[in-house]
Amino acid sequence: MSARPNPLQGRPLWRTLALWMVPTLLFTMVMGLILSMQSLREVADSAYxxxxxxxxxxIDLRISTESGGLGVELPYPLFESFQATADGEILFRVSTDDGLVQIxxxxxxxxxxxxxxxxxxxxxxxxDRPIRVAAYMRPLDPPLYGAEGQNLIIExxxxxxxxxxxxxxxxxxxxxxDLAALASATLLLAVGVHxxxxxxxxxxxxxxxxxxDDLRQLDPSGLPREVQPLVQSVNRLVDRHRIQGEAQRRFIEDASHQLKTPLAVxxxxxxxxxxxxxxxxxxxxLRAMREITDRSSRLTSQLLALALARNSALWSSAAAEPxxxxxxxDGVVRLHLAEARKRRILLEVEADAHTGSLHTTEALLFEAVSNLLQNAITASPPGGTVTLTAARGVDDMxxxxxxxxxGLSQDLLRRLGSGQRFNLSGNGVRNPSSTGLGLNIVQEIARALGGRLDLSNRPEGGLDAVLHLPAEPSGLKAA
Amino acid sequence: MIRITPRRAVALSAPLFLLTASLAHAAPERPECIAPAQPGGGFDITCKLAQAAFTEAGVLESPLRVSYMPGGIGAVAYSTIVSQRPGEPGTIVAFSAGSLLNLAQGKFGAHDEDDVRWVASVGADYGAVVVPADSEYDSLTAMMEAIKADPGSVILGAGGTIGSQDWMKAALTARAAGIDHKSMRFVAFEGGGDCATALQGGHVDACMNDVGDSQAAIDGGAPLKMLAVFSPERLPGKLADVPTATEQGYAIDWPIVRGFYVGPEVSDEDYQWWVQAFETAMQAPGYDALLQSRNLLPLPLTGEELDAFVTEAVANYRALAGEFQLVQQ
Incomplete structure (x- = not known):
């Protein structure tokens, strides 16, 4: 390892595996050894x-009681043949259980x-030397000197x-x-991991x-299954970068496109x-120029909001909160109250504390609702009414x-509904204070929050913009 | 400690000369000498001595039959004579100081020294330490040093087990050498003959035998040598080269009386016949030569004299056994 030009930090995988495996194997082997030692000892004992x-x-055959006494032919020659097969020493004792005879x-x-x-x-x-003793007792028949129940003990x-x-x-x-097996297991492990x-x-x-700049997806096929989630994560990361890059490019496109006209004017x-x-x-x-500058400034901030919405969708899922x-x-309405009052437009809010809460990114939702309300106030005739309603569905709001x-023209509704980008240049400047980006931003935000924006013209006149948002946070939806 | 000097033995036996009348009573039928051990030991020598002496003195017409009844250094024979064959007039049993020591310890079962009739002592022997001729020990001191260094390394063989007179000799020597006598490694045999055989086979390192049977084995060509004799002075003749234990720093004498007894129910006539037979045999001119050839010293005691001697000896041995905590309950 040290021979490497650039030693890498971190422990090699095979060593991590070995750290888990080797002690376990050692433990198993030691336990096995202890068990087999016992059985080996029993086997050896039974053989010896x-x-x-x-x-x-x-020895028993060499004991004679014919003379009336107890005679033992010396067993040493027997031991000599015995010791030829076993190192060590043989000891013996022949005795009577009454202690009279002891040889x-x-x-x-x-x-x-x-x-x-x-x-x-x-x-x-x-x-101080460990010995293994075999002891055998048998009755002496006939007993010596007529004693009763005399036993002979041979050890x-x-x-x-x-x-x-x-x-x-x-x-x-x-x-x-076992050690060889362990070593080869470790070696095999290292080779296998390699x-x-x-x-x-x-x-x-x-x-x-x-x-x-190559942001294509990686092909996970052929990789170990354990690594595929990692590759998928990398792919998602690459995707986000790609999407972010696209968003930035779009922002630059939008900004340059939108600022070109006011700058020319x-x-x-x-x-x-x-x-x-x-x-x-x-x-x-100069007044006309000021108006154009104001509008450009609004346009810029809205473009930034749009870019923010797109980026937030990618990166700020953690910012979600109830x-x-x-x-x-209520907050949105307060923000627009002054403008509505100027035009004598009545703002109605149909929501109360029971409506509940959403798990979402507050700033983005605020921006979306604010944009929609701004559009509604702008579109309403003086003295009209704008109604904000919040209704909880089964799993959405x-x-x-x-x-x-x-309301909106059928052409515009169709283009917005098909997800086509709001063609700003073709929209015309019907209202000088509108940048034409508002609905686009709201759509973007709705998608980022995992919901959608439904736009429809009301039969009695006017536009109904409905923001459907999931009650529970869902996975990120890339734009 | 019992010290029997030849001078005292002669003095004790002197009055008996007056009683050497002719043998009035007829010899018992089928005379038999029981050596209560395996052949080749001290008991064997004792019986063979009687056999030879009776033949030489013409006391018996046919040679005394010698039979062997091993078991507990005389214990089995003693019990047999007392309980099974108490009245056999023709049977004499060899005994030695070892038998008396065992009697003193209660090792002869529920019998004591009054349960048999002591006939005669025929000679005195001494304890000896015997090793193979090529032994690494050339002195008793060297051997005791080896035991001191590693008690398990020296295997001592002896006739009789713990508490026997052979063990007692070893224990006394160990005590004199400052060794715990309980640490000695001890192998018991049925008599000195078996021990000498095991010694030649290399199964034991030394035998705590007697001078008589050891010298007999050496004379018979066995490659053995004596490291020490447990006598107060060097023994005469060819044993003069063997140093005493006392010379080597262990002041121990261990005389071994050798003799015979008969069963308790043997009649006075038969008993007296045996007493007189021994007296006659021991006065015969060739007896000293017989003793010498068996490396025994004279100790002619018979009848009541021997009775008194045995009683005193047993009492002494009992005291000694008490010192080594050997007495059985």
Whole structure:
């Protein structure tokens, strides 16, 4: 790793996996080892015990009571053949249970309670050395010197070095085997991760080779399933950048397009003003110029609002919060009250505290409703009425603004309904204070908030603009 | 400690010379000497000595039959004689100081020294420490140092188990050397003969045997050597080269009386016949040579004298066993 020219920060994936895997495997192996040690010990014990049992039988055959005494032919030659197969030392003791006779290694620990005819095996210590003892008791028949119920006890002990060595060998082999398995598992893991990450490296290379303005989607096919959500996330990010880029381009287009005309008109006014001598005429020209400047300024702020709406749709989903619709409508109406009063237009709000709230971005919703109300006030004849209604549906909220104006032309409604961009230049400047961008902005905002804008001419005259918004926040809708 | 010097033994036996009348009573039928161990040990030597002495003195017409009844260094034979064969007039059983020691510890079962009739002692032996001729130990001191360094490394063999006279010799030596006698590694055999065999096989490192059976084995060609004898002074003859334990710094004497007893219900006539038979045999001119050839010293005690000797010896041994916490309840 250190040989790399640019060492990367962060832990390699295979090492993370190994950190999880290796301790678990080690734990499993150690547990397995402990269990197999026990069973191995039992197997070794039963094998070695069998030869001890054989030695007991052999010694038993060498005990004679024919003379009336108790004679044991020395078992050492037997032990010699016995020790040829096992390292370590053999100890023995032949005794009567009344303690009268005791032949052999006197200091062997006393045996546990014995049952006649059964060989009992147990572990003990003899001069600090672990020994395995087999003890066997049988009745002496006939008993010595006429005693009653006399038993003969034969004990054979073996130092456990050889079986310990056997166990050590087996365990060492097992441990080595397990460690080798562990090492190869880790190696395989590293290799496997390396191989598994090859599509990712290919993806990285693909991304590295991309032109900076290439915002096409990545093809997730061929990539591991676990990585596909990541690719999809990257794709969504790329998408947002693309959409944002488009929005910015559109803003620049809109702005340049919209500002071209007022700038040209201003230029003409200035040219005209320069030729005028009469201050009164010049004043009239300047007033006209001021009006154009005002309108351009409004246009600019509305273009900014439009761009804001588009961007917000992309980036500000986190800004969503519960918004009380009645309060919001109240605020919007307050903003436009002065203008409405100037034209003696009555503003009616049909919403109360029970209307409820929406989970949405308040600033955008405010901007949309404000735009619609502005349009309605502008369109209403003096002395007319503009009605704002908020109605809660099953899973959406409908905010409608009705006016008593002339409504929109069928051509315009069709173009707006088909989602076509509001052709500003073709709209004509019917109302000098309208930028012609208002409905476009509202449409944009409605889409950004996951809803839609329905426009319809009322049979009794006037326009009914209804903003349908989902009650629950939905996924972002790219413009 | 019992010290039997030849001088005292002779003094004790002197009055008996007056009683050496002719053997009025007929010899018991089927005379038999039981050596209560495996062949080759001290009991065997004792019986063989009686056999030879009786033959030489002409006391018995046919040689005394020797049989073996191993088990507990005489314990089995003692119990058998007391409870099963108490009245057999022809049966004498060999005993040694080891038998008396075991009696003192209650190791002969529920019997004491008054349960048999003590006939005669025929000689005295001494304890000896025997090792293979090629042993790494050339002195008792060297061996005790090795035990001190690692008690488990030196396997001591002996006739009889913990508490036997052979063990007692080792325990006394260990105590003199400042070693815990309980830490000694001990293998018990049925008599010194088995121990000598195991010694030659390399299964034990040293035998706490007696001079008599050890020298017999050496004379028989066994590759053994004695590191020490537990006698107050060096022994005569070919044993003069063997140092005493006292010389090597362990002031221990361990004389071993060897003799015979008969069953408790043997009649006075038969008992007296055996007493007189032994007296006759021990006065025979060739007896000293017989003793010497078996590396025994004379200790001719018979009848009541032996009774008194045994009683005193058992009392002494009982005290000694108490010191080593050996007495059985």
């Amino acid at each position: 015990d069998r030869s001890l049992r054989g030695a007991i039988r052999a 052999g290694d006197s200091l062997l620990p006393p045996p546990p309670p014995l049952t006649t005819g059964q060989v009992v095996f147990y572990d003990a210590l003899y001069y 054979i002990a073996e130092t456990t070095e050889s079986r310990e060595a056997f166990l050590r060998t087996v365990i060492t082999r097992t441990v080595l085997r 191989a598994g990450l090859r599509p990712l490296r290919a993806l990285r290379d693909r991304l590295d080779r991309r032109a900076s 201003l230029r003409a006014q200035i040219d005209r003003g320069l030729q005028l001598q009469d201050p009164a005429d010049l004043h009239a020209v 918004v009380d619709v009645a309060t919001l409508l 409908a905010i409608s603004i009705r006016d008593g104006g002339p």
